[in-house]
Amino acid sequence: MPNVGFFNKKQLHQVREAVSAAEDLVSDYYKMSSAQWLRSRYEVRTAGDLESHEVVDGPFAQVLGYRACPKDASLGSASYDLYRICIQDSTILRVVSTASGDLKLFPFLLYVIVHELVHIVRFARFQQIYSCAREADCAMEEELVVHALTRRILKKISVPGLEQVFVYYRKWWADKK
Numbered sequence: 001m002p003n004v005g006f007f008n009k010k011q012l013h014q015v016r017e018a019v020s021a022a023e024d025l026v027s028d029y030y031k032m033s034s035a036q037w038l039r040s041r042y043e044v045r046t047a048g049d050l051e052s053h054e055v056v057d058g059p060f061a062q063v064l065g066y067r068a069c070p071k072d073a074s075l076g077s078a079s080y081d082l083y084r085i086c087i088q089d090s091t092i093l094r095v096v097s098t099a100s101g102d103l104k105l106f107p108f109l110l111y112v113i114v115h116e117l118v119h120i121v122r123f124a125r126f127q128q129i130y131s132c133a134r135e136a137d138c139a140m141e142e143e144l145v146v147h148a149l150t151r152r153i154l155k156k157i158s159v160p161g162l163e164q165v166f167v168y169y170r171k172w173w174a175d176k177k
């Protein structure tokens with residue numbers, strides 16, 4: 001059983017704060033005319049609200065794509081892509097509590113959520129022009145790009161504890177220019 005821990009009320013509040021800050025940063029970076037564009041395309045769920053197939057062992061979060069349909073739409077019309085960021089509370093809590101006090105929850109959440117939002121923007125905007133010879137290479141290559149973008153976006157702001165999160169993720173850009 002991978003998932004046994006859940007964020008408490010105070011930690012869930014930090015998740016909401018991190019989502020809102022991440023949304024602003026990513027919208028700003030991609031010069032989206034309205035943060036609404038992004039907001040209408042995704043939702044964030046933490047462990048307490050995940051379906052069993054949305055729980056994974058290993059990653060701190062994953063993005064799943066769904067085909068959504070507005071409740072009042074007539075049959076077959078107006079369906080759209082909806083991405084769900086599935087945050088894995090227990091994996092995050094574990095790393096934050098075992099990193100000898102170096103990692104703080106809020107900056108870590110901020111990194112994870114900006115990272116997932118960058119994935120979503122890239123899925124939504126560039127998926128069709130993105131192609132690779134092999135799927136595994138493709139995923140790894142995309143992952144490196146997303147980490148580099150995440151860092152670039154977060155470098156613009158000053159949040160206590162963010163530097164330690166960069167240190168934690170440094171292997172993802174150590175060999176990148």
Ligand SMILES: [Zn+2]
Nearest residue numbers: 115119143146
């Ligand atoms: Zn990723």
